[in-house]
Amino acid sequence: MSDTGFFEKVYQVTALIPYGRVTSYGAIANYLGASRSARMVGWALNNSNKAEVPAHRVVNRKGLLTGKHHFKGSNLMQQLLESEGVVVVDNQIQDFDKIFWDPGREL
DNA sequence: GATTTGACTACTA
């Protein structure tokens, strides 16, 4: 595809996250070859907020919904995750290791 | 045009 851009890749990978799964910024960044550019993933998702990218499936490596403050609603992100079967308590994903989806590994 | 901030992560002390 012609979308060899960093942002586009983030959109693709994030959009490929299976139902009921989550991933971390570092995992995506690592898949793109920028293990320490996790911040760029966040920036990309910020732009993808208007796209079809399920940014609610992307959290930091601790499984914490750090980006929920950037969503329209405060609890929208958690609502979506719980809606998909993801257990979220206090903005933190439970069983994060079990539902963690690693691009490049499963992809 | 330079400085600061930002949805983070990993290493070092």
Place this chain on the structure above:
DNA sequence: GTAGTAGCCAAAT
């Protein structure tokens, strides 16, 4: 085991 710093690159001020 906890705390602080460094690294990433792009957008906003």
